[in-house]
Amino acid sequence: MSASSTAAGPSKVSVLADVFTTLHTQGRAALAPFVTAGDPDMETTLAVLESLDRAGASLCELGVPYSDPIADGPVIQSSYTRALAAGFTLERLFELSRQATQRVKMPILAMASYSLIYRRGIDRFVADAKAAGLTGFVVPDLPIEESDQLDAACRQAGLALVRLVTPTTPPERAEAIARKSTGFLYCVSVAGVTGARTDLPAGLIDRVQWLRTKTDVPILVGFGISSPEQARAVAAVADGVIVGSAVVRHLAEAANQPREAFLHGLKGYVGDLVAATAR
Amino acid sequence: MTPALPPAAPPLSQVPDTLGRFGRFGGRYVPETLSAALEQLEQAYDEAIADPAFASELDGLLSAFVGRPTPLLFAKRLTELAGGAQIYFKREDLSHTGAHKINNTLGQGLLALRMGKRRIIAETGAGQHGVATATACARFGLDCVVYMGAEDVRRQAPNVRNMRFMGAEVRPVESGSRTLRDAINEAMRDWMGSVETTHYIIGSVVGPHPFPRIVRDFQSVIGRETVEQCQRQLGRLPDTVVACVGGGSNAAGMFYPFVDHSDVRLVGVEAGGRSGKPGDHAASLSYGSPGILHGSLSYVLQDADGQTADVHSVSAGLDYPGVGPEHSYWRDAGRVEYTSVTDAEALDAFDLVAQREGILPALETSHALAWAMEEAGRRPPQEILVVCMSGRGDKDAAEIARLRGLSADGTSVPA
Numbered sequence: 001m002s003a004s005s006t007a008a009g010p011s012k013v014s015v016l017a018d019v020f021t022t023l024h025t026q027g028r029a030a031l032a033p034f035v036t037a038g039d040p041d042m043e044t045t046l047a048v049l050e051s052l053d054r055a056g057a058s059l060c061e062l063g064v065p066y067s068d069p070i071a072d073g074p075v076i077q078s079s080y081t082r083a084l085a086a087g088f089t090l091e092r093l094f095e096l097s098r099q100a101t102q103r104v105k106m107p108i109l110a111m112a113s114y115s116l117i118y119r120r121g122i123d124r125f126v127a128d129a130k131a132a133g134l135t136g137f138v139v140p141d142l143p144i145e146e147s148d149q150l151d152a153a154c155r156q157a158g159l160a161l162v163r164l165v166t167p168t169t170p171p172e173r174a175e176a177i178a179r180k181s182t183g184f185l186y187c188v189s190v191a192g193v194t195g196a197r198t199d200l201p202a203g204l205i206d207r208v209q210w211l212r213t214k215t216d217v218p219i220l221v222g223f224g225i226s227s228p229e230q231a232r233a234v235a236a237v238a239d240g241v242i243v244g245s246a247v248v249r250h251l252a253e254a255a256n257q258p259r260e261a262f263l264h265g266l267k268g269y270v271g272d273l274v275a276a277t278a279r
Numbered sequence: 280m281t282p283a284l285p286p287a288a289p290p291l292s293q294v295p296d297t298l299g300r301f302g303r304f305g306g307r308y309v310p311e312t313l314s315a316a317l318e319q320l321e322q323a324y325d326e327a328i329a330d331p332a333f334a335s336e337l338d339g340l341l342s343a344f345v346g347r348p349t350p351l352l353f354a355k356r357l358t359e360l361a362g363g364a365q366i367y368f369k370r371e372d373l374s375h376t377g378a379h380k381i382n383n384t385l386g387q388g389l390l391a392l393r394m395g396k397r398r399i400i401a402e403t404g405a406g407q408h409g410v411a412t413a414t415a416c417a418r419f420g421l422d423c424v425v426y427m428g429a430e431d432v433r434r435q436a437p438n439v440r441n442m443r444f445m446g447a448e449v450r451p452v453e454s455g456s457r458t459l460r461d462a463i464n465e466a467m468r469d470w471m472g473s474v475e476t477t478h479y480i481i482g483s484v485v486g487p488h489p490f491p492r493i494v495r496d497f498q499s500v501i502g503r504e505t506v507e508q509c510q511r512q513l514g515r516l517p518d519t520v521v522a523c524v525g526g527g528s529n530a531a532g533m534f535y536p537f538v539d540h541s542d543v544r545l546v547g548v549e550a551g552g553r554s555g556k557p558g559d560h561a562a563s564l565s566y567g568s569p570g571i572l573h574g575s576l577s578y579v580l581q582d583a584d585g586q587t588a589d590v591h592s593v594s595a596g597l598d599y600p601g602v603g604p605e606h607s608y609w610r611d612a613g614r615v616e617y618t619s620v621t622d623a624e625a626l627d628a629f630d631l632v633a634q635r636e637g638i639l640p641a642l643e644t645s646h647a648l649a650w651a652m653e654e655a656g657r658r659p660p661q662e663i664l665v666v667c668m669s670g671r672g673d674k675d676a677a678e679i680a681r682l683r684g685l686s687a688d689g690t691s692v693p694a
């Protein structure tokens with residue numbers, strides 16, 4: 001088992017809480033981009049993370065490539081396939097994370113399929129993540145009924161285990177999920193897979209406002225958000241916005257342009273989103 | 280005779296528990312978006328099986344639409360050739376649409392009607408489940424979309440055509456290995472966005488709870504009939520029962536009514552492919568390790584990180600890197616033996632059964648037949664060995680001719 005959180009500095013959950021407190025005093029919502037680890041290669045991912053940090057991202061989700069991601073649409077699925085073909089492994093993920101968490105100030109959470117966590121062993125996966133400086137996990141295929149072991153390991157390690165609520169989650173269940181969530185609560189905007197969409201779903205704003213009355217944990221909204229206009233509308237009611245496929249789409253084009261040009265374009269895009277999160 | 284079990288060990292048939300656990304296997308590892316639909320399905324299923332009208336409607340369809348009960352046939356000339364135990368075939372190949380898959384699609388189709396869901400999606404490998412789903416949807420007036428790996432669309436063309444004839448939309452899947460596993464991924468993704476109006480008829484005893492239980496229960500008609508037919512026709516239960524295992528639905532349906540009869544030997548035959556090397560076979564229980572794939576914990580062919588491995592089988596229906604969780608439970612409990620048979624052995628068995636019994640078996644089934652032939656020769660003549668003849672092989676005929684370099688009419692092509 002890993003060392004207790006006090007021995008290794010403050011709990012990552014409280015680090016995350018400080019991020020939201022600071023944002024709150026600044027009158028801003030968080031902007032949390034999602035990046036696939038290892039697409040097109042680990043060096044680029046590291047450069048992308050530094051670029052996102054400089055562009056003002058509040059925290060980042062580092063997508064861990066998995067061969068069978070059933071919650072993901074074609075953009076992230078293809079990104080995972082490219083990363084795996086380029087030789088992605090979990091060893092390389094943790095090495096990348098070690099380097100990244102030393103260079104950037106934004107907290108980084110791993111978005112990983114439970115298939116990978118289970119295979120490595122829950123305690124080992126959590127210990128490796130903690131040693132690499134990661135802040136916690138989003139596990140998109142782990143419902144609350146199956147999560148006791150990972151939850152216990154994360155609590156002991158002081159890492160966040162972010163839970164998801166979706167439009168199909170009944171109200172009572174959403175409250176139960178919110179109670180278990182640590183770090184923040186991931187509010188999925190639509191019933192469907194990841195992927196940019198042009199409009200915000202009807203009822204999203206109401207749903208976030210309802211959740212707000214049920215939990216004190218910060219609420220971040222993700223799935224389908226790609227434009228500053230969408231980000232601005234969500235930032236008005238939620239504690240943050242997660243942008244995934246739209247960022248990953250930039251990665252798909254990374255191979256076709258000089259790295260500096262690609263990073264410059266990405267930084268501009270994310271900078272606009274960050275600006276839109278000011279209330 | 281079933282010996283009395285010690286009180287500490289409940290019968291093996293008393294699974295899954297309320298969380299969908301078969302021992303340590305099974306469960307429900309899915310995105311939250313699907314949780315409510317799986318709860319709804321579980322509730323609808325529990326209500327349905329408590330409702331005599333549901334059983335009576337399903338039984339009526341199984342009888343008049345499917346043609347059940349399917350016969351138990353003595354394979355006389357194959358038994359003579361093997362020179363040992365008596366070989367019997369449980370003739371699921373005589374079911375309407377040519378395989379056992381229809382038992383499940385009618386049951387789940389009725390559940391969809393009870394839930395008020397008018398759109399059905401399904402995955403298919405060999406195409407038998409796709410055809411059976413299209414058939415049930417035509418019968419019930421439901422919209423039907425079938426996801427099928429592009430490689431399987433090619434090698435199982437007759438089934439693709441038949442699905443389309445019955446009004447189903449077949450969507451070829453080009454991602455990944457372009458086989459069954461990728462078809463399941465795409466069906467799940469569809470369901471993520473359509474779950475409130477759509478029911479996913481999963482075709483095997485795989486996937487998140489409650490699918491492994493529901494599919495097993497609907498397929499258990501195979502084993503129940505076999506128990507009854509053996510007792511009536513042969514005066515006793517068989518010594519050995521064998522079935523092929525990909526996801527494992529025909530095997531689960533055949534074995535389940537036998538698992539508490541501990542004196543009946545149960546054998547599942549997986550796809551041994553070209554060799555035992557990784558990537559050359561699809562034998563999850565023989566070579567895999569516990570892992571999570573498509574929503575449940577079971578034996579999976581995977582790498583050290585948990586990435587799903589590429590698999591191979593000549594048979595599209597067995598070409599899958601996972602297996603139903605109840606099979607993993609039976610394996611670890613030592614109740615069912617799992618072994619594998621190569622592509623070449625399965626193709627030889629196809630020929631033997633075609634030429635000595637006048638039945639073209641499916642390539643999936645040919646795996647079970649290959650093992651049964653070998654084993655029958657090692658057992659004494661008073662023993663009875665039942666093979667689940669899970670499906671007919673018409674769908675495979677063109678692919679077998681292609682693999683052998685034969686022309687479409689089955690003759691050799693001059694070099």
